[in-house]
């Protein structure tokens with residue numbers, strides 16, 4: 001596949017899809033590895049003498065973290081020696097004028113692309129190519145670069161639409177992820193997955209394939225996905241109860257067919273009077289919300305990974321941002337760091353945890369991907385629509 005390295009960018013206007021989707025806490029956007037690494041991509045592109053038009057999303061409509069990208073632009077400005085101009089528009093007159101007046105080596109960041117009605121329409125990639133979003137921006141830019149591997153499993157206009165109508169190539173971070181994914185087929189067995197995080201629908205979707213196709217020999221659960229498995233198997237999470245109805249059938253089937261290869265938390269941690277307390281799952285519910293896996297579970301996961309040759313962790317195991325509840329994620333990551341095995345960490349929140357818990361993104365693990373769901377799907381050998389359209 002032709003890459004951005006093979007294209008002459010001098011004097012061109014480059015539309016680049018990056019992923020700046022980050023944790024939003026108390027209304028503030030956190031400076032995550034996604035923002036840092038994509039800042040480098042933008043900088044490198046500018047160095048090649050082009051004007052850069054960055055396109056990204058934050059959150060999903062209806063969720064608390066669905067915001068505009070003004071703060072993301074501020075963070076990029078702090079990181080880079082060049083000015084990043086935030087445009088509070090996506091395809092309107094303001095966006096068009098700013099792109100037309102853009103100088104080489106300058107960067108503009110358009111607003112949250114999921115605020116544009118075309119982005120999330122359920123249509124084919126070809127139809128996305130005909131959308132107002134794609135037609136307008138492609139008229140004002142010369143080439144499209146996709147550096148957001150983490151959205152490549154989504155058929156959304158900013159991912160699959162542009163390659164229908166203009167020259168399109170992968171960016172450096174996307175390429176790096178593809179290389180790692182290709183390597184997994186040769187990775188040694190047994191392969192263990194540790195799945196946590198806050199997107200149970202994504203995790204459950206991939207689990208069956210992981211277990212059925214022998215991609216994974218064992219899956220250990222934490223985070224919200226672990227909680228939901230516990231609830232479906234009859235544990236009452238009290239204050240933290242999730243709506244499990246949509247997952248019940250799938251989870252029951254998974255446990256019936258592969259129960260011996262799925263490990264659920266044995267204990268959980270919650271906060272009482274500002275302190276971390278733990279409870280065995282048989283003794284649930286507690287009055288307070290649970291925020292982490294407990295010590296027995298942590299020790300079990302740390303022991304079990306010694307028997308794997310390849311380990312992939314996707315999603316933090318608890319609310320690592322809270323001092324009292326970082327233990328699960330931190331202890332498991334520190335065990336993985338010390339292992340001489342092929343260790344992959346995937347996901348926006350996981351890479352954020354790696355950074356915030358003081359690990360080194362480059363040195364401590366075999367590879368840290370900024371992508372979560374897309375990375376896992378690619379590890380399972382699934383074709384990613386966003387990569388396919390680039391080919």
Ligand code: 3PG
Nearest residue numbers: 021060150151348372373
């Ligand atoms: C991610 O956080 O994994 C990516 O930014 C994709 O976000 P999405 O799951 O909301 O599509």
